Amino acid sequence: MIEMSGAGFIGVTTYSEDSELLLELLGAGRRLADKLGVPLSAVLIGNVIDEEKRKEAIRHGADKVYVVEDPKLEAFGVEPYRAALLGAVRDVSPEVLLIGGTKRGKELAPRVATALETGCMSDCVALDMDSERRLVGRRLTYGGSTIAEVACLKKPQMATIPPKAFEKPAPSERTGEIVSLKVELPESKVKVVERRAKQQATFRIEDAPIVVSCGRGFKKKEDVKLLEELAEVLDAKVSCTRPLAADYHWMQEWVGLSGHKIRPKLYIAAGVSGTIQHVAGIRDAQTIVAINSNEEASIFNIADYGIVGDLYKVIPALTKALKEKLGK
Numbered sequence: 001m002i003e004m005s006g007a008g009f010i011g012v013t014t015y016s017e018d019s020e021l022l023l024e025l026l027g028a029g030r031r032l033a034d035k036l037g038v039p040l041s042a043v044l045i046g047n048v049i050d051e052e053k054r055k056e057a058i059r060h061g062a063d064k065v066y067v068v069e070d071p072k073l074e075a076f077g078v079e080p081y082r083a084a085l086l087g088a089v090r091d092v093s094p095e096v097l098l099i100g101g102t103k104r105g106k107e108l109a110p111r112v113a114t115a116l117e118t119g120c121m122s123d124c125v126a127l128d129m130d131s132e133r134r135l136v137g138r139r140l141t142y143g144g145s146t147i148a149e150v151a152c153l154k155k156p157q158m159a160t161i162p163p164k165a166f167e168k169p170a171p172s173e174r175t176g177e178i179v180s181l182k183v184e185l186p187e188s189k190v191k192v193v194e195r196r197a198k199q200q201a202t203f204r205i206e207d208a209p210i211v212v213s214c215g216r217g218f219k220k221k222e223d224v225k226l227l228e229e230l231a232e233v234l235d236a237k238v239s240c241t242r243p244l245a246a247d248y249h250w251m252q253e254w255v256g257l258s259g260h261k262i263r264p265k266l267y268i269a270a271g272v273s274g275t276i277q278h279v280a281g282i283r284d285a286q287t288i289v290a291i292n293s294n295e296e297a298s299i300f301n302i303a304d305y306g307i308v309g310d311l312y313k314v315i316p317a318l319t320k321a322l323k324e325k326l327g328k
């Protein structure tokens, strides 16, 4: 049954444990809140929330910041965090709830939606309110080859938002209210016996203005050095297609539908065929350069500049030319 249930839902609320992504959600949320003429809020969850974090949310557009603090929230656990977010949302009763689409956000969002008996539109890359105050989201489907428009039919209207889908708003000196919420948290059914830091890239590929990527056109891991030399000249970060990371384990992370979605100023893809799954992660790059020996490769369909040739010859030549040009 489709039902636009209940009055009493007011405002747009945002939550992400990722501070950068939260600011992007505030950017998206501000536009929706202004259109609806309602306040925008952020939920912060943790053991002790830094004062600066609260102010930062206000500077980036929040009218209210709801803080849920508890020693049980020291480290992420899906049960206490679900209870904390759910408690905050029940208190605030927003018309729209945006959750950062990180791994943790995606664990929380469906659990919160189920508890609230509402739906959740996942991975929305664009959002708007229609004339009936329905949240309408756009999401990539069929491996990024099409865009589906979806709408929420129950409230609170929920969506998860991937990183870099929305611009972080410029900060401004504005005032807002900070509200501490007391939420009853359950005893965890999970006992953490040990925590080990995951080996992670020391940078966020999403933040790199220039990214150079390798694909299966590279014959062996050592050859990636060619791309690293090019990256050094350009002050770029190196990434790859999924098979190089997930199958060959040459790198930890990749770009694409199931990897990072990036929007650098310049993206250079070498030995990358350009499947829809890869393109889904780079479609918002400002300029795409492709190097591929097969002139029929699909990557050329989206590339702004294409170099048909053997990457083992093209990349060293490009690196040399750029070194000379940039005086490096």
Ligand SMILES: Cc1cc2nc3c(=O)[nH]c(=O)nc-3n(C[C@H](O)[C@H](O)[C@H](O)COP(=O)(O)OP(=O)(O)OC[C@H]3O[C@@H](n4cnc5c(N)ncnc54)[C@H](O)[C@@H]3O)c2cc1C
Residues within 6 Å of the ligand: 214, 215, 216, 217, 218, 240, 241, 242, 243, 244, 254, 255, 256, 257, 258, 259, 260, 270, 271, 272, 273, 274, 275, 277, 278, 281, 291, 292, 293, 294, 297, 309, 310, 311, 312
């Ligand atoms: C559910 C799902 C999710 C996926 N998610 C992702 C994702 O997020 N990201 C992703 O990348 N993939 C993803 N994939 C995998 C994707 O479908 C492709 O298999 C992958 O992108 C292909 O990687 P590639 O371009 O490196 O390899 P290939 O498709 O094998 O292409 C290699 C290219 O190198 C060129 N080449 C070969 N030798 C040379 C040379 N000497 N010089 C120049 N060019 C050369 C070839 O012409 C070819 O075009 C996903 C798949 C599935 C099913």
